[in-house]
Amino acid sequence: MTELKLLLKRYLAVPRSIKHLVLGSFFLQLLNASFNLILNIYLRKNGYTDAVIANFTSYRFISILLFSIPFGLIIKGRRLKPFFIAGAIIIPLSGAAMLLTSQAHITFLIKVFFFVGSIGFMLIHVTALPFILRHSGDETLSESIAMNFAVWSFASIISGILINVFFGIASFFPSFHITEFEVLMLFVFLSALGIFAFSRISEKAPPPVPRSSVFTHLKSYQWGRIFRGLLPMFIISVGAGLTIPFMNLFFNSVFHVDSDAFAIMGSVAAALVFLGGLLTPILRRRLGYGPSIAVTQFTAILFLVFLASTELYSHYGFALWFAAGAFIIRQPLMNMASPITSELVMKYVGPQNRELISAIQSGIWNASWFVSAKIFQFLRYIDLAYYKIFIITALLYSMGTVSYLLLVKKYYRRQPTKEI
Numbered sequence: 001m002t003e004l005k006l007l008l009k010r011y012l013a014v015p016r017s018i019k020h021l022v023l024g025s026f027f028l029q030l031l032n033a034s035f036n037l038i039l040n041i042y043l044r045k046n047g048y049t050d051a052v053i054a055n056f057t058s059y060r061f062i063s064i065l066l067f068s069i070p071f072g073l074i075i076k077g078r079r080l081k082p083f084f085i086a087g088a089i090i091i092p093l094s095g096a097a098m099l100l101t102s103q104a105h106i107t108f109l110i111k112v113f114f115f116v117g118s119i120g121f122m123l124i125h126v127t128a129l130p131f132i133l134r135h136s137g138d139e140t141l142s143e144s145i146a147m148n149f150a151v152w153s154f155a156s157i158i159s160g161i162l163i164n165v166f167f168g169i170a171s172f173f174p175s176f177h178i179t180e181f182e183v184l185m186l187f188v189f190l191s192a193l194g195i196f197a198f199s200r201i202s203e204k205a206p207p208p209v210p211r212s213s214v215f216t217h218l219k220s221y222q223w224g225r226i227f228r229g230l231l232p233m234f235i236i237s238v239g240a241g242l243t244i245p246f247m248n249l250f251f252n253s254v255f256h257v258d259s260d261a262f263a264i265m266g267s268v269a270a271a272l273v274f275l276g277g278l279l280t281p282i283l284r285r286r287l288g289y290g291p292s293i294a295v296t297q298f299t300a301i302l303f304l305v306f307l308a309s310t311e312l313y314s315h316y317g318f319a320l321w322f323a324a325g326a327f328i329i330r331q332p333l334m335n336m337a338s339p340i341t342s343e344l345v346m347k348y349v350g351p352q353n354r355e356l357i358s359a360i361q362s363g364i365w366n367a368s369w370f371v372s373a374k375i376f377q378f379l380r381y382i383d384l385a386y387y388k389i390f391i392i393t394a395l396l397y398s399m400g401t402v403s404y405l406l407l408v409k410k411y412y413r414r415q416p417t418k419e420i
Contacts, residue, residue, distance in 0.1 A: 034187040038163060042179075055111075142280070242389050310323040
């Protein structure tokens, strides 16, 4: 109990500007979470196949692939608040446009607005960690990073509940007709509140950075350390891209789970992710980087394999319950490591490399998801079973986790002092 009180005290001590950042991100993540929960099902009901949906999804990642690294070079030594506000404007507008063009079956414009919307999220994701590192002291750094990661799961909880409530009302009152289109459009309007939250951020003056030529600027980074820090995330992100964006298609195809049911499953899983994410500072301080990453990641991989196996006996009634349970338990376990690995990598690469590695992380994550979406598109085109795709993901996750554990050893050899 004393440890929980200390944890709560540290969360309350998180700087106000970071709290405003988290609040603004929450409103934008409501839209992102609702899209992740039911957009694919909405598209399928509008006549789009799995392969076409995967093709659309790939455009969510191209812009970040193209622009995140140049953007990371630009933001060093600059104020970050204007980028948060710009992203908060772009995301709702592109979300609304994407829904309208998908309703009208204008394929080219659907891809365009997937592309534009991802630019908005890039402006938020690339700048969030550098902003937190600038504004948080060592005593609240773990909590600040954990809050930043937990906001996604909290938004997933709320969006899942709201989606289920909307469809529940429609089922009780037939005259209140609502579809996925109307539900997603409501989340578009909610996401616009992020503009007001970001506008309340009070930003410190950025640390001065001497201006130099592009070549000199690039040469100043420690590229060997950067590439080693990025390797585990790259391996894991390729596997994640084969599975995470298409989990709703798996449940819809194999078990005929519709939007309302998947939304509540996602909400329950997100509640556990949220609680687990907030407790990661305790886990990290008690076990250290290596054991906390190993325990959460390898257990999550086991549940992913179990989830994949349910497709083999999906004709039995209990299979859906097994699949739902494995999905709900796996989510918090896999996500609990994210704040820990992010903190590890940021400390490993050092202050001079942080803005760039945040940008490259975002670029690699989205590049690998783009590649994975194309691979998924091909694998589903040749009708490869979902469980085989999930097994591929499990193998990649295992390789990435081992790579993180080797990185922990390198970090402690260089920094043997006790962490806060």
